[in-house]
Every structure is written in structure tokens, then in C-alpha cells.
Amino acid sequence: MRYPGVGKKTAERFALHSVSSFKDEDFDNFIDALHRVRQEIKPCELCGNLSDKTRCDICSDKTRDASKILVVEESKDVIVVEKTGTYDGLYHVLGGVLSPSNGIGPEELRVKELLARLKDNRHKEVILATNLSDEGETTALYLQRLLKDTDLLLTRIAYGMPAGGNIGYADEITLNKALEGRKKF
Amino acid sequence: MRYPGVGKKTAERFALHSVSSFKDEDFDNFIDALHRVRQEIKPCELCGNLSDKTRCDICSDKTRDASKILVVEESKDVIVVEKTGTYDGLYHVLGGVLSPSNGIGPEELRVKELLARLKDNRHKEVILATNLSDEGETTALYLQRLLKDTDLLLTRIAYGMPAGGNIGYADEITLNKALEGRKKF
Numbered sequence: 001m002r003y004p005g006v007g008k009k010t011a012e013r014f015a016l017h018s019v020s021s022f023k024d025e026d027f028d029n030f031i032d033a034l035h036r037v038r039q040e041i042k043p044c045e046l047c048g049n050l051s052d053k054t055r056c057d058i059c060s061d062k063t064r065d066a067s068k069i070l071v072v073e074e075s076k077d078v079i080v081v082e083k084t085g086t087y088d089g090l091y092h093v094l095g096g097v098l099s100p101s102n103g104i105g106p107e108e109l110r111v112k113e114l115l116a117r118l119k120d121n122r123h124k125e126v127i128l129a130t131n132l133s134d135e136g137e138t139t140a141l142y143l144q145r146l147l148k149d150t151d152l153l154l155t156r157i158a159y160g161m162p163a164g165g166n167i168g169y170a171d172e173i174t175l176n177k178a179l180e181g182r183k184k185f
Numbered sequence: 186m187r188y189p190g191v192g193k194k195t196a197e198r199f200a201l202h203s204v205s206s207f208k209d210e211d212f213d214n215f216i217d218a219l220h221r222v223r224q225e226i227k228p229c230e231l232c233g234n235l236s237d238k239t240r241c242d243i244c245s246d247k248t249r250d251a252s253k254i255l256v257v258e259e260s261k262d263v264i265v266v267e268k269t270g271t272y273d274g275l276y277h278v279l280g281g282v283l284s285p286s287n288g289i290g291p292e293e294l295r296v297k298e299l300l301a302r303l304k305d306n307r308h309k310e311v312i313l314a315t316n317l318s319d320e321g322e323t324t325a326l327y328l329q330r331l332l333k334d335t336d337l338l339l340t341r342i343a344y345g346m347p348a349g350g351n352i353g354y355a356d357e358i359t360l361n362k363a364l365e366g367r368k369k370f
Contacts (some may be wrong), residue, residue, distance in 0.1 A: 090263045140370070156367060156368055158363045160345040162345070162355070163359045164230055168261035178314075179255075181343030185340055
């Protein structure tokens with residue numbers, strides 16, 4: 001078992017710290033917290049976002065605009081979009097992207113759950129927010145094909161120059177997206 | 186006088202190398218090349234892009250689509266967009282961005298030259314490609330106001346998630362642009 005960013009040396013430092021620097025009570029609380037995280041945090045039954053409830057706070061919030069569903073790859077994407085404070089719709093967490101070479105097909109993602117949710121006709125717009133990578137593109141195209149015969153408005157977030165990015169150092173794919181995607185100003 | 190990225194230590198290393206490692210001929214050629222760059226490379230009379238001709242190769246190229254002018258901050262932006270190989274219009278290099286706190290107003294930029302060029306009615310679309318920074322935004326808004334009573338189509342490149350960017354680590358401004366700028370897919 002490995003935590004991200006923790007190599008052999010850091011693990012050793014953590015182990016020594018566990019032995020010598022914690023009071024028994026603090027250490028027990030820590031182990032307890034780890035157990036609780038693992039037992040109590042589960043994907044929301046609707047959107048797949050990690051939550052300590054069967055249905056997460058966002059899905060349960062009646063003030064959110066249920067007409068929009070933002071489809072993201074991971075739970076951490078939800079956290080980041082929520083921090084902007086400007087999106088008031090719902091989410092759907094796929095739990096990854098299609099990646100045939102890694103054995104990840106539609107069954108490994110929460111695609112079936114998305115289709116099931118979309119039968120509820122409160123939802124009018126599906127906004128695809130996969131990352132601009134080969135796998136993100138493939139996943140978006142796959143979902144487009146799945147949803148093309150529905151009445152849903154299917155949109156995709158904008159790809160282009162990021163804040164603070166300098167055109168003089170931009171990569172080709174981003175620049176092409178920025179030029180293709182230009183809009184009346 | 187300072188070159189970018191060259192501090193005291195690197196300058197010292199260059200100085201020692203100049204003394205001990207070059208043949209006289211190589212060194213004279215190098216000094217010559219520096220002089221020639223400084224004398225011969227000038228802004229193109231039309232677009233402001235650096236060139237060894239009065240009118241640069243892009244402005245002189247009759248096969249380029251003169252209906253479009255891409256307005257960029259710096260000459261290096263032209264180089265990068267040219268590398269994508271997908272843009273076939275003309276350019277206009279502003280030579281910077283508006284920055285009142287640094288004493289850079291419209292007179293310090295090639296704005297007058299842009300307005301003069303636009304009187305030629307071969308040009309139909311002006312694409313603003315300033316960076317997504319406070320100064321880039323200010324410059325774009327300033328140009329919008331200047332051009333709003335013309336028949337020109339004024340567009341702006343897309344801002345949003347860049348290639349390889351991960352939504353889970355994106356900044357707020359970029360995410361807002363990506364969400365606002367979403368398009369039918």
C-alpha cells in the first residue's frame with residue numbers, strides 16, 4: 001500500500017514519528033479517524049461524489065439548479081469547481097476516464113449511473129468537463145455518442161488559454177483550441 | 186545592461202569563456218552577429234513583428250488570408266502561433282499591454298498603427314489574443330471600445346482549460362472562463 005508522494009524515506013520518517021512522537025491517545029484517535037474515513041466516506045448514490053451521506057449535500061440541496069449536470073472525472077474536480085462559487089448546478093463524477101490500455105472501459109466508470117439519472121426530466125443540460133487529454137477527449141466523444149438521441153442540451157466547457165498563461169509559451173493544442181474557439185467580443 | 190536569465194555568476198562564466206575558449210575569428214563573428222541583429226532586425230512597418238525587412242515575410246505573403254488580423258502582445262507570440270501551422274491570417278504586434286502603473290498607455294503601443302491598417306477594407310475580422318491577465322483584459326477592452334463603431338468583426342480567442350491541465354488543480358479565473366465559455370458539443 002502506498003500514499004501518493006510518500007516514498008521509502010518519508011514512510012520511514014512517518015514510522016519513526018508514529019513510535020516516538022505521539023501520545024497513545026493521539027495515535028489512537030488518528031487510527032480511528034483513518035478507519036472512519038474508510039468506512040463512512042462513500043460515493044454519493046446519485047452523483048458519485050465522495051460524501052459521508054448516502055446522498056451528498058449537493059444532490060440533497062433543493063436550492064441548486066437541477067437543470068444542469070456538470071460531468072467531471074474525479075471528486076476533487078467537484079471541490080475545485082465548488083470553490084469558484086459560481087456554478088449552481090449538479091455534478092456527476094465519472095470516477096476516471098476511458099483508457100482501454102489500462103483496462104478502463106465504460107463499465108469501470110459511472111456511465112450507467114449517469115444514464116439512469118438523466119431519465120429524470122428535471123435535467124436539461126449536460127456539461128462535459130473532462131480534461132483536455134487524449135483520454136478526456138475520448139471520454140467526451142463516447143458520452144456525446146451515447147446522448148446524441150436525447151433531448152438534452154449537451155455542452156462542453158471552454159478550452160483555451162488559462163489565466164496567467166502566456167501565448168508566447170503556449171502549447172500547440174491549447175493555441176489551436178484558443179483560435180478555433182474564438183468568439184465575438 | 187542585462188540579458189534575461191543571466192545573473193552575476195552566469196555573466197562571469199560567459200566573460201571567462203569569451204577570454205579563454207573562443208578563437209579570435211569565432212569571437213569576431215559573434216560580435217558581428219550581435220551588431221547585425223541590432224542594426225538589421227526592426228519592427229515590420231505594417232504589423233510590428235520583428236523582421237530583417239521593412240515589410241515582414243508574413244505581411245508580404247499574398248497567399249495569407251488578409252481578412253483576419255490576430256492582435257498579439259509580443260513578437261514571440263507570432264512565432265508560437267506560426268508553429269501551430271493552422272492560422273493563415275495576418276498579425277498585429279502591439280509591443281506590450283496597457284499598464285498605467287508602468288507608464289504604458291496607448292501611445293507606447295502600436296495602436297495608432299493598427300487603426301491605420303484597418304482603414305484598408307481587405308481586413309474583416311480582428312481577433313484579440315492578449316493574455317488572460319489584468320493588463321491583457323484592460324488592453325482588449327480598450328481596443329474593443331476603439332473599434333466598436335467600425336464594420337469589423339471583433340473576436341477574442343478562447344480562454345479556458347489548457348491541454349494537459351487538470352480541472353482538479355485549475356485556478357478560479359480559468360474555471361470560470363471554462364464554465365462561462367461552454368459551447369454546444
